[in-house]
Amino acid sequence: MDLFLQQTVNAISLGGTYALLALGLAVVFSIMGLINFAHGELMTIAGYVLMFCGLAGMPFVLSILLAVSASVVAAVLMERIAFRPVRNASGATLLVTSFAVSMVLQVLFQNLISVRSQPVLLPQILSESVRIGGFVIGVNKILAIVATVVMLIFLDWFMKRQKAGIAMRAAAEDFAVARLMGIRANTVIAGAFALSGLLAGVAAVLWVSQRASVDPLMGFMPVLKAFIAAILGGLGSLRGAVAGGFLLGFIEIYLAAFLPPEWQEFRDPIGLALVVAVLLIRPNGLIPAPALKAQKV
Amino acid sequence: MAPLLQATGLEVHYGPVEAVRGVDFEIGEGEIVVFLGANGAGKSSTLNALVGLVPVQAGTVQFADSDITKARAETLTPAGLTLVPEGRRVFGTLSVAENLLMGAYGIRDKAQVAAAWDRVYTLFPILHERRGQFAGTLSGGQQQMLAIGRALMSNPKLLLLDEPSLGLAPKIVEQVFDLIVTLRDQGVTLGVVEQNAMQSLAIADRGYIFAGGRIVGSGSAQDLGESSLLSGAYLDA
Numbered sequence: 085m086d087l088f089l090q091q092t093v094n095a096i097s098l099g100g101t102y103a104l105l106a107l108g109l110a111v112v113f114s115i116m117g118l119i120n121f122a123h124g125e126l127m128t129i130a131g132y133v134l135m136f137c138g139l140a141g142m143p144f145v146l147s148i149l150l151a152v153s154a155s156v157v158a159a160v161l162m163e164r165i166a167f168r169p170v171r172n173a174s175g176a177t178l179l180v181t182s183f184a185v186s187m188v189l190q191v192l193f194q195n196l197i198s199v200r201s202q203p204v205l206l207p208q209i210l211s212e213s214v215r216i217g218g219f220v221i222g223v224n225k226i227l228a229i230v231a232t233v234v235m236l237i238f239l240d241w242f243m244k245r246q247k248a249g250i251a252m253r254a255a256a257e258d259f260a261v262a263r264l265m266g267i268r269a270n271t272v273i274a275g276a277f278a279l280s281g282l283l284a285g286v287a288a289v290l291w292v293s294q295r296a297s298v299d300p301l302m303g304f305m306p307v308l309k310a311f312i313a314a315i316l317g318g319l320g321s322l323r324g325a326v327a328g329g330f331l332l333g334f335i336e337i338y339l340a341a342f343l344p345p346e347w348q349e350f351r352d353p354i355g356l357a358l359v360v361a362v363l364l365i366r367p368n369g370l371i372p373a374p375a376l377k378a379q380k381v
Numbered sequence: 382m383a384p385l386l387q388a389t390g391l392e393v394h395y396g397p398v399e400a401v402r403g404v405d406f407e408i409g410e411g412e413i414v415v416f417l418g419a420n421g422a423g424k425s426s427t428l429n430a431l432v433g434l435v436p437v438q439a440g441t442v443q444f445a446d447s448d449i450t451k452a453r454a455e456t457l458t459p460a461g462l463t464l465v466p467e468g469r470r471v472f473g474t475l476s477v478a479e480n481l482l483m484g485a486y487g488i489r490d491k492a493q494v495a496a497a498w499d500r501v502y503t504l505f506p507i508l509h510e511r512r513g514q515f516a517g518t519l520s521g522g523q524q525q526m527l528a529i530g531r532a533l534m535s536n537p538k539l540l541l542l543d544e545p546s547l548g549l550a551p552k553i554v555e556q557v558f559d560l561i562v563t564l565r566d567q568g569v570t571l572g573v574v575e576q577n578a579m580q581s582l583a584i585a586d587r588g589y590i591f592a593g594g595r596i597v598g599s600g601s602a603q604d605l606g607e608s609s610l611l612s613g614a615y616l617d618a
């Protein structure tokens with residue numbers, strides 16, 4: 085039982101990180117029909133900022149602020165430089181552009197920083213753990229869960245209570261009519277990227293807190309997983325992204341914990357098979373996006 | 382006095398498709414002007430071009446003494462020109478109140494927006510009753526009210542309506558036409574695309590008849606109602 089609870093905490097923590105990343109992908113996709121594979125590089129940028137701040141001996145809270153800000157700024161610049169010129173192009177063009185951005189950034193990290201994984205100095209407290217009732221939880225896991233919950237509440241508030249958030253939902257549903265209301269295309273799209281950068285930055289802090297290292301390809305795997313989570317949840321659906329992220333986290337952690345040792349080798353294929361099984365039952369994902377009118381800018 | 386809106390030599394193309402081939406028309410302050418014509422005649426393309434949703438290929442559009450030919454859609458609603466698009470296009474995943482809030486998105490004057498809420502909820506008590514409900518769950522008639530209410534939130538000088546009676550029961554259609562007259566009495570100028578030719582001419586001041594991307598007839602509502610052009614315009618398409 086203890087082991088089960090322990091693994092559940094791990095699953096919530098990992099699933100939460102996937103949920104934040106999947107949300108970032110979903111926000112951008114719902115607005116402009118782009119699956120941004122360079123989302124992972126936003127994480128990596130935030131990771132490197134954490135590394136440099138650690139080397140400079142900055143307080144961790146300040147490092148986090150800088151890392152997340154860097155990711156937001158990078159996301160907005162990415163849109164301005166790479167995606168705005170191809171905004172009205174086909175989905176395939178957008179996808180290829182995002183791959184190109186991703187690779188350019190990876191090569192830059194490799195050449196300007198290092199090909200190898202770099203250690204990130206973290207405060208001691210993150211590697212400690214606390215006893216709650218009968219079981220022990222790492223401080224980093226608790227922080228990850230708290231940060232995820234805070235971000236989800238913030239996002240929900242923003243999308244429902246803030247005029248800018250409501251405008252994003254409106255633009256996601258019908259861009260042409262949103263423009264007719266006076267909602268500026270550039271503002272909404274830049275806002276969506278800023279939001280995705282914020283989510284990627286927070287996810288990066290959580291990711292690095294569990295691993296204490298950063299490398300040029302750091303963002304690739306988690307964002308691939310987040311992409312799977314977003315599809316599992318229903319591509320373009322924000323609630324779906326959260327549901328998909330958590331479900332994927334649970335699948336991965338439980339398989340790693342409870343699959344018999346001789347099966348562990350097949351853990352990833354089994355996990356993906358479960359994802360495919362869910363999609364066979366619910367082809368549009370757990371919580372599908374409302375039928376997109378696919379009205380482009 | 383110059384008309385509130387004047388289009389000259391307006392052309393709209395979609396790639397090789399010439400949807401609107403040089404039309405001239407005007408809408409004077411306080412008028413109800415109807416645009417009639419068969420399916421595919423270019424009526425929606427014309428309205429969409431006026432509000433900047435599709436680019437103007439050639440010609441000019443003047444609104445309230447400024448040239449808006451190249452204006453972006455985002456800037457026209459705050460300037461007093463807005464459109465209720467064909468098929469209503471309410472934001473189905475937003476609540477009724479959120480839809481209305483979006484209608485006032487570009488308006489900075491808080492007092493004006495507060496007055497607009499009052500006006501819309503007075504005109505459409507049902508929207509107030511259903512303000513928390515997702516717009517997608519409203520009936521077709523209620524959605525049309527919401528689409529018009531949303532447009533009124535920006536307090537437009539000129540309101541363009543693209544087939545506001547489309548797909549509505551005869552009783553609701555009557556309500557929509559009554560509403561158009563009410564709005565005109567409140568000082569709104571209206572340009573209305575309609576399939577219900579006779580019913581809309583009954584409330585209009587003037588009309589234009591579209592066929593094949595051109596205007597093939599125009600005149601006072603009464604003259605058009607009696608003319609043989611009308612049946613021709615609907616049959617030729």
Ligand SMILES: Nc1ncnc2c1ncn2[C@@H]1O[C@H](COP(=O)(O)OP(=O)(O)OP(=O)(O)O)[C@@H](O)[C@H]1O
Pocket residue numbers: 395398399400418419420421422423424425426427467
């Ligand atoms: N987005 C588009 N791309 C290509 N062609 C278009 C597009 N929109 C309209 N058209 C074409 O332009 C012509 C005029 O269409 P438009 O929608 O303006 O007509 P309409 O008079 O509003 O017709 P209806 O009464 O059916 O609404 C038609 O031939 C139509 O097929």
Ligand SMILES: [Mg+2]
Pocket residue numbers: 424425426467543
């Ligand atoms: Mg039309």
